[in-house]
Amino acid sequence: MLNKMKPHEKFFNEMTSEGGPRSPYGIYDAWFAGQNNERLAQKAAEAEAFFRRSGITFNVYGQADAEERLIPFDLVPRILAEREWTKLAKGIEQRVIAINAFLHDIYNRQEILRAGVIPTKLIAQNDAFLPQMIDFSPPSDVYTHIVGTDVVRTGEDDFFVLEDNARTPSGVSYMLENRETMLQMFPELFSMIKVQPVSDYPKNLRRSLEASAPASCEGRPCVVVLTPGIHNSAYYEHSFLADQMGVELVEGHDLRVVDGHIAMRTTKGYKVIDVIYRRVDDEYLDPLTFNPNSMLGVPGIMDVYRAGNITIANAPGTGVADDKAIYSYMPDIVKFYTGEKPILKNVQTFRCGEADSLKYVLDNLADLVVKEVHGSGGYGMLVGPAATKKEIAAFAEKLKARPANYIAQPTLALSTVPIFTESGLAPRHVDLRPFALMSSKGVNITPGGLTRVALEEGSLVVNSSQGGGTKDTWVLED
Amino acid sequence: MFRYLERAENAARLVEAGFRIALTRSNDAEAEWKSVIVTTASQIGYDTLHDGYDSSRVVDYLLRAPENPSSVLSVIKAARDNARLTRTALTTEVWYAVNDTWMLLTDLLKDPIPETELPGVLATIRQQSGLVRGALYGTMLRNDIYDFCRLGSAIERMDNTARIIDVKYYSLLPSPSFIGSRMDNVQWETILRSVSAHRSFRWAVEGDFTAPAIADFLILDRRMPRSLSFSAGQIVEHLNMLGAEYETRMPSHDMADALQTQLKGRDINSIFEQGLHEFISGVITDTAQLAQQIAEDYRFTG
Numbered sequence: 001m002l003n004k005m006k007p008h009e010k011f012f013n014e015m016t017s018e019g020g021p022r023s024p025y026g027i028y029d030a031w032f033a034g035q036n037n038e039r040l041a042q043k044a045a046e047a048e049a050f051f052r053r054s055g056i057t058f059n060v061y062g063q064a065d066a067e068e069r070l071i072p073f074d075l076v077p078r079i080l081a082e083r084e085w086t087k088l089a090k091g092i093e094q095r096v097i098a099i100n101a102f103l104h105d106i107y108n109r110q111e112i113l114r115a116g117v118i119p120t121k122l123i124a125q126n127d128a129f130l131p132q133m134i135d136f137s138p139p140s141d142v143y144t145h146i147v148g149t150d151v152v153r154t155g156e157d158d159f160f161v162l163e164d165n166a167r168t169p170s171g172v173s174y175m176l177e178n179r180e181t182m183l184q185m186f187p188e189l190f191s192m193i194k195v196q197p198v199s200d201y202p203k204n205l206r207r208s209l210e211a212s213a214p215a216s217c218e219g220r221p222c223v224v225v226l227t228p229g230i231h232n233s234a235y236y237e238h239s240f241l242a243d244q245m246g247v248e249l250v251e252g253h254d255l256r257v258v259d260g261h262i263a264m265r266t267t268k269g270y271k272v273i274d275v276i277y278r279r280v281d282d283e284y285l286d287p288l289t290f291n292p293n294s295m296l297g298v299p300g301i302m303d304v305y306r307a308g309n310i311t312i313a314n315a316p317g318t319g320v321a322d323d324k325a326i327y328s329y330m331p332d333i334v335k336f337y338t339g340e341k342p343i344l345k346n347v348q349t350f351r352c353g354e355a356d357s358l359k360y361v362l363d364n365l366a367d368l369v370v371k372e373v374h375g376s377g378g379y380g381m382l383v384g385p386a387a388t389k390k391e392i393a394a395f396a397e398k399l400k401a402r403p404a405n406y407i408a409q410p411t412l413a414l415s416t417v418p419i420f421t422e423s424g425l426a427p428r429h430v431d432l433r434p435f436a437l438m439s440s441k442g443v444n445i446t447p448g449g450l451t452r453v454a455l456e457e458g459s460l461v462v463n464s465s466q467g468g469g470t471k472d473t474w475v476l477e478d
Numbered sequence: 479m480f481r482y483l484e485r486a487e488n489a490a491r492l493v494e495a496g497f498r499i500a501l502t503r504s505n506d507a508e509a510e511w512k513s514v515i516v517t518t519a520s521q522i523g524y525d526t527l528h529d530g531y532d533s534s535r536v537v538d539y540l541l542r543a544p545e546n547p548s549s550v551l552s553v554i555k556a557a558r559d560n561a562r563l564t565r566t567a568l569t570t571e572v573w574y575a576v577n578d579t580w581m582l583l584t585d586l587l588k589d590p591i592p593e594t595e596l597p598g599v600l601a602t603i604r605q606q607s608g609l610v611r612g613a614l615y616g617t618m619l620r621n622d623i624y625d626f627c628r629l630g631s632a633i634e635r636m637d638n639t640a641r642i643i644d645v646k647y648y649s650l651l652p653s654p655s656f657i658g659s660r661m662d663n664v665q666w667e668t669i670l671r672s673v674s675a676h677r678s679f680r681w682a683v684e685g686d687f688t689a690p691a692i693a694d695f696l697i698l699d700r701r702m703p704r705s706l707s708f709s710a711g712q713i714v715e716h717l718n719m720l721g722a723e724y725e726t727r728m729p730s731h732d733m734a735d736a737l738q739t740q741l742k743g744r745d746i747n748s749i750f751e752q753g754l755h756e757f758i759s760g761v762i763t764d765t766a767q768l769a770q771q772i773a774e775d776y777r778f779t780g
Binding site: 183184186187188190191195197199203206220243244245246 | 497498593684
């Protein structure tokens with residue numbers, strides 16, 4: 001019974017409006033009407049076999065003997081018109097540029113603090129702020145090479161950014177594999193409906209990373225993907241991206257510092273590398289600088305980094321920009337660095353560290369969603385409308401003890417897209433994570449992204465760790 | 479027989495590349511299908527039956543048409559007939575693999591393939607081809623019969639890759655100035671997919687998707703199992719084995735050596751200077767003559 005919305009509330013259904021299918025879904029809707037449930041059920045089973053074959057499975061932490069799991073895939077695509085996408089992409093690009101400028105400023109001149117736009121303590125007391133990055137500019141001044149912005153929709157033209165994932169956003173392998181699966185299962189749909197391709201992402205990723213190589217790099221930059229290893233839940237994605245880009249997949253113990261550069265162990269000796277796409281958290285990156293017990297990182301890499309001899313993507317310390325307390329200042333941050341009005345809306349956010357807000361939040365807990373400032377993955381949050389009185393009371397105590405650790409937001413009426421069930425189509429809540437690449441050459445956003453869907457009826461939590469599934473996301477060609 | 483099997487696999491691969499382009503880059507579909515028809519040297523046959531190059535008719539012609547001697551259905555039948563004729567030359571496993579392939583594909587291809595089933599059918603054709611090859615590799619004596627089987631595959635592959643370069647690659651270069659400029663995504667993707675090399679290219683080649691880099695990979699790269707250079711190496715190797723086993727050097731040996739010499743130690747720029755089209759046309763003609771000479775030398779023609 002967790003996380004249910006009140007049944008009387010109305011949600012924007014992206015596929016159907018009162019007068020029939022919405023225009024992006026017109027052809028799909030007609031096609032679907034001609035299908036029978038048995039064939040589709042069989043296709044759903046085929047999709048699962050397809051995913052198992054490609055190996056896109058994940059291990060559940062703490063369950064050594066457990067079966068490898070699949071994130072459930074739903075075969076009804078989420079479809080966006082080109083016009084809807086164009087606006088979204090512009091908004092994301094604006095936000096990504098602002099975040100990158102913000103990071104450079106925060107670690108160098110700190111003009112935004114001097115201008116009083118955001119309070120200094122928000123940075124000074126932020127665990128994700130790394131003093132090691134102060135007075136340093138990464139190659140090409142790029143911090144956020146890869147960003148996965150979480151977007152939700154509540155109406156025809158109402159898109160909100162929920163989170164700016166500027167650390168190491170995952171999920172892009174699902175965007176690519178979901179499309180391959182749909183191409184295999186329903187080729188006829190792609191000849192009726194013109195969908196913008198996503199398959200260029202790995203090539204664009206490699207180009208973007210190469211363009212961000214240190215200035216001192218001569219010849220074609222050597223790029224690698226750094227993974228924590230085979231036991232990491234996103235290991236499949238790490239290996240998939242390395243393979244698709246045509247670059248080596250390495251672990252920390254494959255790398256070492258040689259003559260002031262990072263080099264990887266190969267069968268022909270050590271080879272200098274120029275760009276590391278790391279999927280290892282900041283904390284574990286360098287045991288000499290951060291967590292001394294880390295076995296996942298490379299001792300001394302931060303010295304090489306500060307000497308300008310390696311590019312780390314994303315840059316260490318980017319987490320300070322996707323913190324939920326900073327999030328509440330994003331409209332000001334966008335304005336400060338771009339001089340423009342934000343194209344995408346922010347969700348109204350109460351900072352519980354402020355006395356007025358705390359009072360309001362405590363008085364209205366039953367209607368709000370409360371999140372930990374540094375939390376992710378849907379853990380440690382309270383969804384007021386779905387919580388029991390007892391849960392709310394317990395949460396209020398936590399909130400009073402450490403108010404600055406929490407923010408609160410109104411419950412959003414997330415849009416729905418139908419999923420396929422045994423009894424036909426049924427609406428479920430969705431979000432969207434498009435993927436943006438940034439380099440000195442600009443921002444590149446793949447049309448589409450990863451649509452996550454809450455499979456349980458009424459649930460608003462789409463995270464795969466909390467029972468969410470995924471859908472292929474189509475951006476149409478006009 | 480192995481020429482036929484190789485041809486079936488290549489046809490499936492070309493259709494797969496074409497189908498993908500048709501689904502993901504709609505504007506290029508018609509041109510892509512036409513180039514597939516031209517590549518398989520079946521334009522005259524196709525044009526007498528159809529006008530216009532749309533997915534369903536091209537796919538049907540390449541996979542099923544009895545009028546098309548190179549359709550998958552036609553060549554699988556021919557391969558199976560050959561295998562029956564030479565049943566005693568093959569191990570039971572190779573024979574089973576060929577016969578199973580024929581039964582399975584005859585059944586799969588008996589009716590026009592709806593778009594919805596096409597990916598599965600193409601995957602089956604490629605998979606069956608792999609099975610036959612695996613049975614050959616794993617069970618056959620390494621004697622003259624094995625050499626002839628491998629020769630057939632290598633010659634067909636040489637011809638196929640040369641045609642892909644000639645038709646697809648060449649038609650993509652409107653003017654000589656294009657050589658050296660970075661090629662558009664769709665273009666390289668279709669060429670590399672036609673030879674199942676879109677992944678290996680990224681791994682093997684340092685450098686970007688430029689026209690010379692792709693030409694170099696497809697013509698001269700000896701690591702690439704469908705390149706001209708690799709195929710020529712295979713042809714020479716198996717002819718030499720035959721020469722050793724029969725203790726006789728034949729005219730085809732000299733022709734194969736000459737063919738390999740055209741590719742050995744060349745660099746791609748000198749081929750561009752000579753003229754890519756002229757060079758590839760020469761390779762196609764030489765390969766055809768070589769095939770004929772082998773048939774003559776080893777009395778396949780009676």
